Amino acid sequence: MTSPQLASASYVLPWRLCFVLVLMLFMCSCTHVEPWQRGTLAKPQMSSNPRPLQNKLRSHVQNSREATSAGDVAAGGGCGCY
Amino acid sequence: MAVTNSKEVSLASLTMAAMALPGLMMQPVCADESDTVSFVYEHYQEGERDLAGMSSKFQPIQVDSILGNINFTVADDLKGTLTVTQDTWSGATPVATAPSSAHGNRLTSVHNHVMTGASIDDSGHIHDPEDGEATNPISDVVTGASPYLYSSLKLDAERRPLVTNSEGKVIGGVDTQLMHTLSSASPEVRQQFDLNISRELKDAKVDVGGGFSQEHDFKSLFGHVSGSWDFNHKLTTLSAGLSYAHSNTFALLDHDVVPHVYEPYMLTYERRGDDIYNRTHSSSQLELGEHAPTLKGSRDDWGLNLGATQILNQGALLETSLSFTHSFGYQANPYKAVEVAFIDPLKQKGQAGGNASANYTYDAELVALMEQRPDLRNQGALNLKYIQHIAATDAALHLGYRYFHDTWGIQSHTFDVEWIQPLGKTWTLSPRIRYYSQTQANFYTPYLITHQALYNKVIDAEKGSTSTPFDRSLLPAHYSSDARLSAFGTLSPSIALTKVIAEGTNIELSYEQMRHAGSLKLGGGGEGRYTDFDAYSFNIALNVDLGDSHQDTSSSNHMDHSEHAHQEAHHTQAAPAGVQFDHLLENSGDMMLGYRVMDSHLGGDIQYKGKPSSDHSLINQACYGHPCYVRPTKMDMRMHMLDIMYAPTDWLTLMLMPQFVDMTMDMRLLAESPRTGGMDAIGMAIMHAEHTHTTSGLGDTEVHGLINLFKFNHTKLHMGLGLSAPTANVDAKMRPMMGNDLGFLEYGMQLGSGTWDFKPSLTVTGQYASMAWGAQLSGTKRLEEQNASGYALGDIVQSTLWGSYALNNTLSASVRGLYSKQDAIKGAYNNIHVPISAGDYPQNYGGRFVDAGLGLSANINTGSLAGTRWSLEWLQPVSDHPNGYQLERKGTLVFSWGVHL
Numbered sequence: 001m002t003s004p005q006l007a008s009a010s011y012v013l014p015w016r017l018c019f020v021l022v023l024m025l026f027m028c029s030c031t032h033v034e035p036w037q038r039g040t041l042a043k044p045q046m047s048s049n050p051r052p053l054q055n056k057l058r059s060h061v062q063n064s065r066e067a068t069s070a071g072d073v074a075a076g077g078g079c080g081c082y
Numbered sequence: 083m084a085v086t087n088s089k090e091v092s093l094a095s096l097t098m099a100a101m102a103l104p105g106l107m108m109q110p111v112c113a114d115e116s117d118t119v120s121f122v123y124e125h126y127q128e129g130e131r132d133l134a135g136m137s138s139k140f141q142p143i144q145v146d147s148i149l150g151n152i153n154f155t156v157a158d159d160l161k162g163t164l165t166v167t168q169d170t171w172s173g174a175t176p177v178a179t180a181p182s183s184a185h186g187n188r189l190t191s192v193h194n195h196v197m198t199g200a201s202i203d204d205s206g207h208i209h210d211p212e213d214g215e216a217t218n219p220i221s222d223v224v225t226g227a228s229p230y231l232y233s234s235l236k237l238d239a240e241r242r243p244l245v246t247n248s249e250g251k252v253i254g255g256v257d258t259q260l261m262h263t264l265s266s267a268s269p270e271v272r273q274q275f276d277l278n279i280s281r282e283l284k285d286a287k288v289d290v291g292g293g294f295s296q297e298h299d300f301k302s303l304f305g306h307v308s309g310s311w312d313f314n315h316k317l318t319t320l321s322a323g324l325s326y327a328h329s330n331t332f333a334l335l336d337h338d339v340v341p342h343v344y345e346p347y348m349l350t351y352e353r354r355g356d357d358i359y360n361r362t363h364s365s366s367q368l369e370l371g372e373h374a375p376t377l378k379g380s381r382d383d384w385g386l387n388l389g390a391t392q393i394l395n396q397g398a399l400l401e402t403s404l405s406f407t408h409s410f411g412y413q414a415n416p417y418k419a420v421e422v423a424f425i426d427p428l429k430q431k432g433q434a435g436g437n438a439s440a441n442y443t444y445d446a447e448l449v450a451l452m453e454q455r456p457d458l459r460n461q462g463a464l465n466l467k468y469i470q471h472i473a474a475t476d477a478a479l480h481l482g483y484r485y486f487h488d489t490w491g492i493q494s495h496t497f498d499v500e501w502i503q504p505l506g507k508t509w510t511l512s513p514r515i516r517y518y519s520q521t522q523a524n525f526y527t528p529y530l531i532t533h534q535a536l537y538n539k540v541i542d543a544e545k546g547s548t549s550t551p552f553d554r555s556l557l558p559a560h561y562s563s564d565a566r567l568s569a570f571g572t573l574s575p576s577i578a579l580t581k582v583i584a585e586g587t588n589i590e591l592s593y594e595q596m597r598h599a600g601s602l603k604l605g606g607g608g609e610g611r612y613t614d615f616d617a618y619s620f621n622i623a624l625n626v627d628l629g630d631s632h633q634d635t636s637s638s639n640h641m642d643h644s645e646h647a648h649q650e651a652h653h654t655q656a657a658p659a660g661v662q663f664d665h666l667l668e669n670s671g672d673m674m675l676g677y678r679v680m681d682s683h684l685g686g687d688i689q690y691k692g693k694p695s696s697d698h699s700l701i702n703q704a705c706y707g708h709p710c711y712v713r714p715t716k717m718d719m720r721m722h723m724l725d726i727m728y729a730p731t732d733w734l735t736l737m738l739m740p741q742f743v744d745m746t747m748d749m750r751l752l753a754e755s756p757r758t759g760g761m762d763a764i765g766m767a768i769m770h771a772e773h774t775h776t777t778s779g780l781g782d783t784e785v786h787g788l789i790n791l792f793k794f795n796h797t798k799l800h801m802g803l804g805l806s807a808p809t810a811n812v813d814a815k816m817r818p819m820m821g822n823d824l825g826f827l828e829y830g831m832q833l834g835s836g837t838w839d840f841k842p843s844l845t846v847t848g849q850y851a852s853m854a855w856g857a858q859l860s861g862t863k864r865l866e867e868q869n870a871s872g873y874a875l876g877d878i879v880q881s882t883l884w885g886s887y888a889l890n891n892t893l894s895a896s897v898r899g900l901y902s903k904q905d906a907i908k909g910a911y912n913n914i915h916v917p918i919s920a921g922d923y924p925q926n927y928g929g930r931f932v933d934a935g936l937g938l939s940a941n942i943n944t945g946s947l948a949g950t951r952w953s954l955e956w957l958q959p960v961s962d963h964p965n966g967y968q969l970e971r972k973g974t975l976v977f978s979w980g981v982h983l
Contacts, residue, residue, distance in 0.1 A: 031395045033317060040397050040471050045478035045502035045510065048391075048401060048467065051578065051590060053165075054621045057124045057147050058594070060169070061619065065598065067566045068461070068486040068494040068520055 116586060117628040117946045119981065121677065121724055122149040123742070123780075126619040128173070131262055132612050140174030140266040140818075142615075146779045148722060148742045150677065154628075155946035159282040163291075165275070170744065170778035172269035176262035177339060177450075178419040179528040179563040179612075181243035183257045184233040184448050232342045232449060235423045236442040239433065241531050243423075244442050252441045260528050260612045262565070265339055265417075268817050269776050271744055272297035285312040289323075298774070299416070302329035308387070317393040321403075325385040331366070333377045333416035337769075337819065343419050343450045346375040348551075358551060365457050366412040377452075381411025389465075397471030407461040419450035420527065420563045424552065426535035447536055448529075453562040455525065461488040477503040491524030492567070495604060510580040512592075515573070519604035523567040525560035528609075532556055568609035571602025584673070584983055586627025593620045624724070626675050626983060628947065655854035655886050658896040658937035659953035659978040663737070663802045663843050664856060666788045667729035667982075676725035676980035685716035686970040688920065692963055694970075697753040704920040704967035711755045711764075711918045712771040714969050717747040717830070721781060725980070733790040741781030743810065743833045748774050749919065766819040767916040775827060777814045782834035783807045784841065796849035804841035806862070810834025812871045816916070825914030826871065828921035829907055836869025852888040857881070872912025876905025876928040884935070891943060898935035900957065904928040906965045926966030933957045933974075950981045 033041070040046065049055060126145040147169035155161050236244045236252050245254030278291030292305035308323030340346045349355035349368050355375075359368045366379035389403030423446035425434075432440040463486040470479045482498035500514035534556055537549040576594035583589065596617045600608030657664035659678065667674055687694030688704070695704065697713070704710045722742040729735045749771040751758055759769045786804035793799075810833040816824035843860035862878040879902070886896035907924035920926050937955035942948055957974040 032315070033393055033396050035315070037396050038393075041393060041399065043471070043476075043478070045476075045504060046399070046469055046471060048469065050502060050512070051592070051623070053120050053122050053149055053151055053625075054124070054578075054590065054592060054623050056165070057122055057149055057167070057169075057621065058619065060147075060167075061124075061126050061145055065566065065617075066494075066518060066520065066572070067490075067492050067523065068463075068488070 116153075117155055118151075118153045118586065118625055119628060119675075120149075120151040120623060120625045122151075122621065122623040123147070123740070124149075124619060124621040125780075127617060129616040131174075131176070131264065131615055140264055141172070143171065143173035143175060145172075146170045146742075156279070161280050161282075163276070163278045163280075165277075165293075167274040167276075168271065168742075168744070168778075170269055170271045170776075174264045174266045175417070176563075176565060177265045177336075177417065178263045178421050179260055179565075180233070180263060180421040180448060181235065181257045181529070182259040182261045183243055183246045184235055184261075184421065185248050233421075235446045235448045236432070237423070237425070237444040237446060237531070239443040241444065260610055262612060263421075265336060266817060268773065269778060270297055270299075271746075271776055271778050272300075285316070286310065299333040300329065300331050302327055304328075304383075306385075319391045321387075321389045321391075323385075323387040325383075325387070327383040327385075329381050329383070329411075331377065331379040331381075331412055331416060333379075334371065334374045334773075335377060336417060337374055339417070339419075340375055343452060345452045349375050354551075359452075362554070365410075366414075377416040379412025379414075379416070381409060381413055383410075384408045397473065399469050401465070401467040401469075403465045405461075405463045405465070407459075409459040409461070410457055413457070413459060414453050414455040414562070415564055416452070418453045418562065418564050420453050420561045421448050421529040422451050422557065423448050423529065423531045424536045425531065425533050427533060428535065446531065449536055451561075453564065454560045455562055456490065456560050459488055459490055461486065463487075475503060477501055486520075490567075492520055492522065494518065494520035508582040510578075512578040512580075513575070514577070515575045517571065517573050517602075519571040519602065520569065521603075522569040522609070523562065525558060525562060526564070526567040526569075527558075527561050528563050530557060530561060565609065565613040568600070568613060569603050570598060570600045570608045570613065571604060572596055572598045573602055584627070586625075587983055588625050590623040590625070591621070594618065624675070624726075626981065628950065628981060655849060655888060655894055656939065656951060656953070656980075657847070657856050657858075658884055658886065658898050658935055658939070659955035659976040660898070660900075660935060660937070660957055660974070661856070661858060661882060661884065662725075663786060663788055663804070663860070664845055664847065664858065665798075666733075666735040666790055666800055667727055668732065670729055670732045672727075672729045673983040674725070674727040674980060675983060676727070676978060678723045678725065678976065678978040680719075680721045680723075680974055680976045682719045682974040683716070683972045684714075684718075684969040685972050688713055688967050689962055689964055689970050690967050692961075695967060697755075700920065700967065701752050701755060704923075704926065705917065706923055706925060708917065709756050710752060710920055711757055711768050712749045712751055713919055714921060715748045715750050717745065717969060719743070719745045723781075735788040737784075737786040737788065737804075739784040739786070741783065741810075742779070743781040744776070744778035745831055745833075746774055746776050747831060763822055763824060763916045764918060766822050767816060767824045767918050770816055770819055770824060771918065775816075775831060777827065777831045777833055779811060779833050781810045782839075783809045786841070797846070798848070799844075799846045802841070802843035802845070802860075804843070806835065806839040806841055808834055808836045808838060808869065810836070812836035812869050823914050825916050826911050828919060829873065829875075829911075829924065829927060830921050832871070835864065835875045836871060837864045837866040837874050839864050853885065854888075854894075855883075855885045857883045868909045868912075873907050873909035873924060875907055878902065878904045886937075886939070892940050894939045894941075896935070896937040896939065896955070898937065898955070898957075900933040900935060902931045902933075904931075920967040921969075923966070926964070926968060929962065929964035929966075929968065931959065931963070931971070932961040934960050937976075950979065953978045 044050060124147045128142040128144065130142050147167065149165065149167045151163065151165045153161065153163050234250050236246050236250065238244055238256065243257040244252050245257045247253050272295060274293060274295040276291065276293035278289060280287055280289040286309065288309045290307050294304070295302040304325065304327035306323055306325035308321060310319055310321035312319050335346045340350060345359045345368060348358045349370055355368045355370065365381065366377060369376050369378060385405065385407045387403060387405045389401065391399060391401045393399045425444045425446045430445055431437055432445055433443040463484060466483045468481045472479055480498070480500040480502065482496070484496040486494040497517045498514070500512055502510060502512045504510045534552050536552055539547055539549050541547055574594050574596040576592060578590060578592035580588050580590045598617070599614040600610055602608065660680070688700055689695065700710050700713055702709070720743070724740050726738045727735055751768070757765060757768060759765045784804055784806045786802050788800050788802045791799045791801055812832040812834055814827045814832055816827055818824060840863045841860065843858060845856065845858040847856040848854065858881070860880045864874045864877055866874060868874050880900065882898060882900040884896055884898035886894050888894040906928040910924055915922065917923060935955050935957045937953060939951065939953040941951050955976045957976065959971040959973060962971060
């Protein structure tokens with residue numbers, strides 16, 4: 001029995017290793033920042049998630065249109081069956 | 083400055099080792115989180131799918147979402163977050179995919195056919211295999227492309243589909259055009275509730291949370307525990323989290339689709355659900371429910387999340403996380419199917435059957451089977467985020483990357499670039515672009531071909547002729563045509579604008595445009611153009627700072643609102659929750675934010691002139707010259723309102739009031755109704771009435787100006803001039819059935835008035851010691867003769883009188899009387915409308931109504947929520963005099979919340 005399937009791509013293990021290495025490189029380049037020097041880091045634009053609630057709504061819609069955003073599926077959300 | 087001392091070196095290596103572990107995103111520098119309340123509204127809209135020139139009568143997918151969130155402080159080191167979300171999905175969705183020659187989206191519809199032995203003759207008569215008698219033909223109705231899942235396909239020797247006309251005659255070469263078969267489901271409303279509590283410890287934080295999500299076909303319960311630890315003078319943060327969700331699917335299968343999808347068909351018409359589906363499935367079962375075949379499934383999801391954040395220097399930080407999810411159970415979409423072309427070796431008349439002159443080789447029967455996905459799915463994702471401060475413009479550049487891989491064979495990459503640019507002191511502009519690419523699942527296939535018959539007739543000496551279904555082992559174990567599992571890429575540029583109004587209070591607007599295309603896949607090889615679509619979404623949020631838990635008045639010049647509100651609370655008792663426009667803001671420059679939700683419930687009898695009506699009198703009288711066939715049994719209406727008030731002067735307060743409305747209605751057949759169904763529009767509308775009707779979306783938007791007329795001690799008189807803008811849709815329609823457009827839903831299910839309305843009011847309030855009182859006269863005058871759908875709601879006059887008593891510094895109780903008079907609807911629907919119930923007739927609307935209200939209010943003066951006001955009121959119907967036949971009102975619950983900014 002045949003079916004008109006597209007060939008699926010294979011994934012490359014070295015990708016992950018690359019990233020861990022890059023991360024380790026980053027670690028070596030960090031400097032010590034005193035608490036009084038952290039003003040810039042505390043600015044709202046430096047916040048990791050500047051718009052948490054809008055992102056929550058948007059990612060729910062995105063999860064329903066893509067197959068892989070649901071890495072946080074255990075955090076709840078609907079079935080996105082549409 | 084490089085890391086020098088030995089302690090820091092060992093910490094750094096610990097960090098490096100920790101980096102090999104998974105991690106969660108956590109802020110190393112915690113901004114002082116004060117209490118906030120937020121409201122967000124989002125609208126998402128897709129464009130039409132490519133149906134190769136054919137247009138579908140179905141609307142593309144759209145989603146309306148509202149979210150309310152409150153961050154509150156329980157104690158010094160204990161904070162909580164409560165989030166309530168509601169979203170409504172509506173529009174056309176692909177059911178399956180087939181070559182265009184299968185004509186999945188047809189102009190004509192309605193062929194009642196059977197799949198296991200009966201046949202349809204040329205004139206559309208059905209011959210049952212047993213008795214051979216022809217049944218009545220079904221008339222065709224032309225209303226636009228509708229789903230047609232049972233079909234035929236002609237293929238060449240290489241099993242490629244050939245271009246055929248709608249009668250199945252080969253008219254061309256290989257058909258390379260694939261097409262989605264679209265169908266439309268009723269609007270779906272989903273609600274989600276999340277609660278999270280976090281505890282701050284020295285250099286650490288622990289979070290515990292949970293919640294649930296519910297929609298009519300899916301319920302989910304979830305919880306999580308996570309913790310984060312700061313190291314290295316808080317330059318490094320490590321975090322770990324565990325989450326779990328248990329979900330149940332309860333899907334009523336689409337009545338338009340059921341006769342055409344194999345498993346529900348076999349369950350419904352041949353009662354063979356067990357051997358066709360149930361015996362081979364453990365996490366889901368097909369059952370014949372009261373109204374429709376139902377698919378029940380359950381699943382469990384476990385998640386582990388590990389993260390690390392590292393401050394690199396004064397202006398940069400790096401975040402990384404690794405997450406694993408283990409999902410087990412029913413993960414398929416009950417509304418999606420895969421078309422399977424059955425090439426029965428015994429029925430080939432083409433070249434495969436030795437006919438040299440036939441211009442095709444195989445003649446296949448195309449049947450839709452429910453999609454099958456593996457029960458097990460393990461997923462892993464790696465997230466990286468780099469944030470760099472750009473000193474030149476004081477901007478921040480956010481670069482994100484996410485890699486995903488799972489056991490379904492899907493790999494994806496997400497690239498995210500955002501530039502957050504502050505402009506001046508109060509504005510921020512953030513352009514952003516996101517690129518996403520995924521490979522297809524290893525069981526994804528647009529459709530399947532198999533060399534076997536759909537059924538095999540077996541002649542048994544004892545049982546006579548029986549049919550056995552096809553051999554499933556000849557098909558792949560798992561298959562899905564869901565485009566979300568196909569290979570594609572998306573590109574979404576977006577822009578966001580934030581305006582700070584006061585400290586911690588801001589408004590955010592954002593707009594995103596999205597293109598989903600197979601050609602956008604990284605490395606090429608994505609799915610064809612037929613799955614491409616565009617979408618846009620916009621989003622508006624209001625975040626309000628409620629102030630710190632520590633009341634520090636020395637830090638700012640103006641009074642912080644907790645003190646301000648304390649004064650207010652002492653001096654003014656506000657009106658019960660259900661009364662609007664009851665007070666002005668005291669001082670020029672004041673601002674106030676309020677949220678109100680009104681939940682009305684109707685049920686019980688249908689009343690006429692104050693008396694309940696029997697089914698018999700409803701049939702004969704409630705539909706004015708026509709019979710009534712069904713009646714509503716219960717109705718629930720919820721209106722969410724946001725009050726944004728601003729006083730430019732001390733005698734004028736302006737108010738903006740956007741609204742969000744949702745309604746549900748259940749109906750039933752009237753006893754001895756002259757009709758219970760049928761294949762024409764009225765019959766289908768009657769059958770449709772068995773399902774719950776839902777409408778949900780943005781309501782009308784009101785603008786009011788409240789003008790102070792008279793103020794003496796505590797007695798105040800003011801008038802209001804308001805205008806209601808028709809921002810709500812008034813064209814909600816019944817879901818089409820078998821290609822029939824069933825027209826508008828009844829008038830009471832529309833979300834707004836559809837007309838510009840003038841809303842004047844006159845209010846007087848007074849207070850003496852612990853008692854307060856008030857009276858209000860208000861009205862609604864429609865400024866147009868008819869709305870876009872051809873009718874106008876009746877004008878309204880309301881008068882209300884209330885008294886309240888302060889029980890203590892915080893609580894007060896109120897009693898109220900309310901009289902309302904509304905005229906009947908003028909005009910009537912100007913397009914297709916199939917009236918089957920009293921609510922379909924304009925004359926039945928309006929009337930005179932009296933309610934009694936009982937309320938409780940709390941003004942919080944201390945703690946983190948100081949300055950907020952919480953009220954609840956129950957409105958009990960006392961006397962109803964509807965103009966015609968109306969469902970009895972059972973009561974309204976009003977909750978309102980307000981805060982001075």
